[in-house]
Amino acid sequence: xxxxxxSPQSMFIQEGEDVSMNCTSSSIFNTWLWYKQEPGEGxxxxxxxxxxxxxxxxxxxxxxxxxxxxxxxxxxSASIPSDVGIYFCAGLRNTNAGKSTFGDGTTLTVKP
Amino acid sequence: xxxxxxxxxxxxxxxxxTVTLRCDPISGHDNLYWYRRVxxxxxxxxxxxxxxxxxxxxxxxxxxxxxxxxxxTYSTLKVQPAELEDSGVYFCASSQxxxxxxxxxxxxGTRLTVV
Numbered sequence: 144x145x146x147x148x149x150s151p152q153s154m155f156i157q158e159g160e161d162v163s164m165n166c167t168s169s170s171i172f173n174t175w176l177w178y179k180q181e182p183g184e185g186x187x188x189x190x191x192x193x194x195x196x197x198x199x200x201x202x203x204x205x206x207x208x209x210x211x212x213x214x215x216x217x218x219x220s221a222s223i224p225s226d227v228g229i230y231f232c233a234g235l236r237n238t239n240a241g242k243s244t245f246g247d248g249t250t251l252t253v254k255p
Numbered sequence: 256x257x258x259x260x261x262x263x264x265x266x267x268x269x270x271x272x273t274v275t276l277r278c279d280p281i282s283g284h285d286n287l288y289w290y291r292r293v294x295x296x297x298x299x300x301x302x303x304x305x306x307x308x309x310x311x312x313x314x315x316x317x318x319x320x321x322x323x324x325x326x327x328t329y330s331t332l333k334v335q336p337a338e339l340e341d342s343g344v345y346f347c348a349s350s351q352x353x354x355x356x357x358x359x360x361x362x363x364g365t366r367l368t369v370v
Binding site for chain 2: 146147176178183184185186187188191231233241242243244245246247248
């Protein structure tokens with residue numbers, strides 16, 4: 144089945160550092176979404192991207208929809224301890240009527 | 256508004272037993288999805304309801320899994336008989352009609368352990 148390759152698998156960073164993670168696919172998606180999951184909770188939507196080349200920010204988070212429509216990037220600036228969690232990318236196609244394809248997740252640990 | 260509610264939050268059962276997971280979506284959300292995450296892998300699609308109808312059940316692993324959505328409200332996912340490889344976190348999510356491109360609202364998940 145369709146897979147999204149998300150990297151890195153995990154990151155251990157110091158508070159205040161910037162973080163970058165990405166998601167790539169062999170196929171095109173029409174929408175890219177980034178979610179964050181905290182322990183004991185379900186994933187929560189952070190950013191949604193709808194157009195190739197689009198760059199969207201949400202506070203310290205910035206995500207980009209790759210121009211090939213086969214990848215997406217998420218950056219977190221000046222990380223803080225509450226950024227800890229698992230970050231998932233997800234892609235949607237217009238033909239899939241709501242079905243999302245998710246990556247494996249990037250586990251972020253922030254050391255104070 | 257109340258979020259997506261799932262229960263139980265945890266379930267430990269023996270191989271061969273039956274387990275039923277329940278999901279209550281946000282009121283008014285026609286779209287209801289079941290996903291599963293196994294052993295640190297991707298969150299994998301199981302099926303999608305629009306109201307009470309199954310829109311897409313292409314992700315259901317096999318016929319041991321049965322999903323229902325009575326009256327287009329809450330949904331249940333039954334696993335019978337459970338196998339060891341069914342262990343994982345089962346997520347339910349919901350969205351309003353045509354708004355799935357804005358992302359879902361997920362429940363907290365049910366962690367299923369089959370021993």
